[in-house]
Amino acid sequence: MEFDLIELIRRRTAQPRDDVRLGIGDDAAVLAMPAGQELAVAIDTLVEGVHFPCGTAAADIGWKALAVNLSDLAAMGASPAWALLALTLPAADAAFVEGFADGFAQLAQPHRLALVGGDTTRGPLCISVAVHGFVPPAKALTRAGARVGDAVLVTGTLGDAAAGLHALQHPWRDDDPRSNLREFLIERLNRPVPRLAAGAALRGQASACADISDGLLADLGHICTASGVGAEIEAVLLPRSSALLDLHDDATALHFALSGGDDYELCFTVPAQRLADVQADLSRLGCGVTRIGRIVDGSGVRVRGSDGDWLNMDRSGWEHFA
Amino acid sequence: MEFDLIELIRRRTAQPRDDVRLGIGDDAAVLAMPAGQELAVAIDTLVEGVHFPCGTAAADIGWKALAVNLSDLAAMGASPAWALLALTLPAADAAFVEGFADGFAQLAQPHRLALVGGDTTRGPLCISVAVHGFVPPAKALTRAGARVGDAVLVTGTLGDAAAGLHALQHPWRDDDPRSNLREFLIERLNRPVPRLAAGAALRGQASACADISDGLLADLGHICTASGVGAEIEAVLLPRSSALLDLHDDATALHFALSGGDDYELCFTVPAQRLADVQADLSRLGCGVTRIGRIVDGSGVRVRGSDGDWLNMDRSGWEHFA
Secondary structure, X not given: OHHHHHHHHHHHHOOOOOOEEEOEOXXXXXXXXXXXXXXXXXXXXXXXXXXXXXXXXXXXXXXXXXXXXXXXXXXXXXXXXXXXXEEEEOOOOHHHHHHHHHHHHHHXXXXXXXXXXXXXXXXXXXXXXEEEEEEOOOOOOOOOOOOOOOEEXXXXXXXXXXXXXXXHHOOOOOOOOOHHHHHHHHHHHHOOOOOHHHHHHHOOOOOEEEEOOOOHHHHHHHHHHHHOOEEEEEHHHOOOOHHHHHHOOHHHHHHHHHHOXXXXXXXXXXXXXXXXXXXXXXXXXXXOEEEEEEEXXXXXXXXXXXXXXXXXXXXXXXXXXX | OHHHHHHHHHHHOOOOOOOEEEOEXXXXXXXOOOOOOXXXXXXXEEEEOOOEOOOOOHHHHHHHHHHHHHHXXXXXXXXXXXXXXXXXXXXXXXXXXXXXXXXHHHHHHHHOOEXXXXXXXXXXXXXXXXXXXXXXXXXXXXXXXXXXXXXXXXXXXXXXXXXXXXXXXXXXXXXXXXXXXXXXXXXXXXXXXXXXXXXXXXXXXXXXXXXXOOOHHHHHHHHHXXXXXXXXXXXXXXXXXXXXXXXXXXXXXXXXXHHOOOOOOEEXXXXXXXXXXXXXXXXHOOOOEEEEEEEEXXXXXXXXXXXXXXXXXXXXXXXXXX
């Protein structure tokens, strides 16, 4: 049955690419690298009950398993090409696999990403996806290039996914007039859209970049650590959706925006002289972009509240083993 | 804590390679492909209680998680270069991670394989490794090239890993004079040695190749299906270790050799005119090699018993969802 599951996934994710010399069905896939490119590779795992709530729709899981990995490529400024899938399932559940493959394919197709190999095994529900993308030599965005004086920016809005998880954990009545807001937030949790076009546009422009998977404070903290700098953020500048602000008081919305995981927006730094150009470039792509603070001497991330005082907080984003 | 685990693994698996432009510690690794090579990629998962018994030593799990993947590269004739690790653990257990990383590194180091990225998550013990290797253009071994009249060969001995699992499931007394035989078989289960040198030597020589992960009948069956041929195997020719034959009656030893999983030997086919050269080449590498049968018209795998009659068997190797 293992092989039937792989074949089922293969059929639903078929994506012809000339550079796939040998795809699913042998001991390994064989791929041709384009000349003059480097290979960006990442792997991320989703575990039921940890990275998505039990009961999440199979198609949402399939989408998200790929999205969180494509978000890593976006953060490097890489263009996606190929993926491997390691799918561990409690039982050979064809309906689950069909839904999973459909969600995966919905995200893969517009990016012409080909699923080239995989492994299905029996065990507690757990999905690892490895993705491969191309980036011009020495042009990959990293976490390490932020300099004092650079502006700190983020794409999109922050805190929506955390508010989506909150909504799932606090069911509401069907006739609640704000159902649509909750559904928007749950969609943000279950169907994150990796910022691939924005990441590619930031190559050669941003001095450092990371995706926001563990929360803004944690991921901006990674940029600060890797770059040997600190950052100062203005709470009033944090972009928050009207759904988030309508459903939560200001303190909760701020908490979600600073520490909520799973947003998969990009956080990046830009030298002052390029700021206007970068903002214009991303806006042309239809990607919301907001300056939220600046890089400073020192270490760590500080947040100034709307009253002008620094917020008192010891610890940052969500860590799985925290 | 997630980041400390990755750092711990990084330190214990450090492997300098010029082609790793950016290793563990950013959103993705960045790698430089050598010119004139294709990329072979595979992913395999080990789940506790399915792919290794509960209580297996961490170092053995680390070794095996890499070995089963390198075996896929061996089956393609590819040379290993880079790996990604997705490690899901019930708790942040530094002792386990240290042991795991040591076992992983013991196998990685002689092959100059670099761990370039990973993800550690909380959940039931489950390990996915993705490996990347190089193979000259259009030279990858596949399952699809076997032709009628080709000889069928295997490396090493078959059935040891299944007998090792049997030994673990049937504990013996410390003063049993055959303890060393059981330990040999358990070592074969826990520390499979991927046949990388043999696989590389078979490029341009073998007409088809697969590694024996699911058992000889299943994996040779994959070659037959992919090649559109059948195979006939002689039971008396199957290479079996003296440990296997000393501890088990002939019927059990045959069953393990035909259907036992986890041997990670190579099964391959060779045109008759190249047979002697291939056997000599592999012997020079110190790799045992045995002709066990031939490719015939038709489909499926038949086995002739020592009495000259075909064995009666409906179904083949071990499948996880069988």
